[in-house]
Amino acid sequence: MLASVNVLSDMTPFIVAIVASLFVIDGSLTVGSLIAFFAYVDKMRSPVAALVNAYPAITEGSVALNRLFTFFSTPQTIQEKANPVILKQFTHSIKLNKVSFSYDGKDESIFLIVVLKGSFVFAADLIREIKGDVKVDFISVSSYSDQTETTGKVKLLKDLDTDITNKNVVVVEDIIDSGLTLHFLRDHLNMHKPKQIKICTLLDKPERRRVELPVDYVGFVIPDEFIVGYGIDFAQMYRNLPYIATVEEY
Numbered sequence: 407m408l409a410s411v412n413v414l415s416d417m418t419p420f421i422v423a424i425v426a427s428l429f430v431i432d433g434s435l436t437v438g439s440l441i442a443f444f445a446y447v448d449k450m451r452s453p454v455a456a457l458v459n460a461y462p463a464i465t466e467g468s469v470a471l472n473r474l475f476t477f478f479s480t481p482q483t484i485q486e487k488a489n490p491v492i493l494k495q496f497t498h499s500i501k502l503n504k505v506s507f508s509y510d511g512k513d514e515s516i517f518l519i520v521v522l523k524g525s526f527v528f529a530a531d532l533i534r535e536i537k538g539d540v541k542v543d544f545i546s547v548s549s550y551s552d553q554t555e556t557t558g559k560v561k562l563l564k565d566l567d568t569d570i571t572n573k574n575v576v577v578v579e580d581i582i583d584s585g586l587t588l589h590f591l592r593d594h595l596n597m598h599k600p601k602q603i604k605i606c607t608l609l610d611k612p613e614r615r616r617v618e619l620p621v622d623y624v625g626f627v628i629p630d631e632f633i634v635g636y637g638i639d640f641a642q643m644y645r646n647l648p649y650i651a652t653v654e655e656y
């Protein structure tokens with residue numbers, strides 16, 4: 407299209423010159439009028455050429471405008487929930503340093519048992535701070551279903567893959583609340599005859615305890631509030647928050 411417009415505009419003076427010369431020969435046009443006419447044609451050529459050159463930009467602009475109209479007229483597919491969970495703002499981030507575990511005063515290799523799913527983020531940060539020999543395995547239990555209160559029944563979803571007989575075991579938990587999960591796990595792991603079991607948790611809510619449970623390493627003792635973030639969920643959501651928040655309303 408643009409090429410044909412260009413060819414036409416280049417050819418126009420020649421066509422006009424030929425026709426006008428015929429009129430001059432014929433006597434119906436004077437040479438002076440012909441020269442004046444060409445002077446006008448020359449003045450008109452540059453605005454016409456500018457208009458022709460602007461053609462691609464005008465086309466692109468109209469396509470972009472069309473896209474904008476399509477974008478604004480597309481119906482929204484993600485709807486906000488009617489009753490969203492409200493999280494209390496929390497500004498502190500978690501940094502682990504100088505981590506060490508000891509058994510009867512001796513530095514021996516340890517076996518971390520990470521309790522899925524909630525502990526996976528904490529464990530990932532923790533293990534990178536441990537100097538010396540460390541092995542890791544995962545066990546998966548669940549007792550909260552999609553609620554903020556324990557069902558009271560701890561379900562073993564995945565057992566260990568490794569033999570921990572005679573090993574120094576550290577169980578890594580994200581949070582201890584009623585204590586029922588770890589009470590169940592300690593009994594379960596003891597059947598595998600480890601040398602020793604120690605319990606490490608990022609968060610502890612001692613005032614919620616329903617069973618007695620000695621805890622060896624505690625990150626933070628916290629009040630009775632429902633926690634999410636940093637691997638910890640509410641109905642499987644919010645594990646991806648890079649900080650810890652409390653659920654205010656749900």
Ligand SMILES: O=P(O)(O)OC[C@H]1O[C@H](OP(=O)(O)OP(=O)(O)O)[C@H](O)[C@@H]1O
Pocket residue numbers: 521522523524525547548549550551556579580581582583584585586587588639
């Ligand atoms: O002391 P308790 O009252 O037993 O509560 C603590 C447990 O609750 C959470 O697990 P949950 O059952 O929600 O499973 P998840 O880790 O897969 O989210 C948390 O990760 C602890 O394992």
Ligand SMILES: Nc1nc2[nH]cnc2c(=O)[nH]1
Pocket residue numbers: 550581582583584631632633634638639640
């Ligand atoms: N997500 C979550 N799970 C828990 N399990 C026991 N306590 C809690 C808590 O505060 N938050």
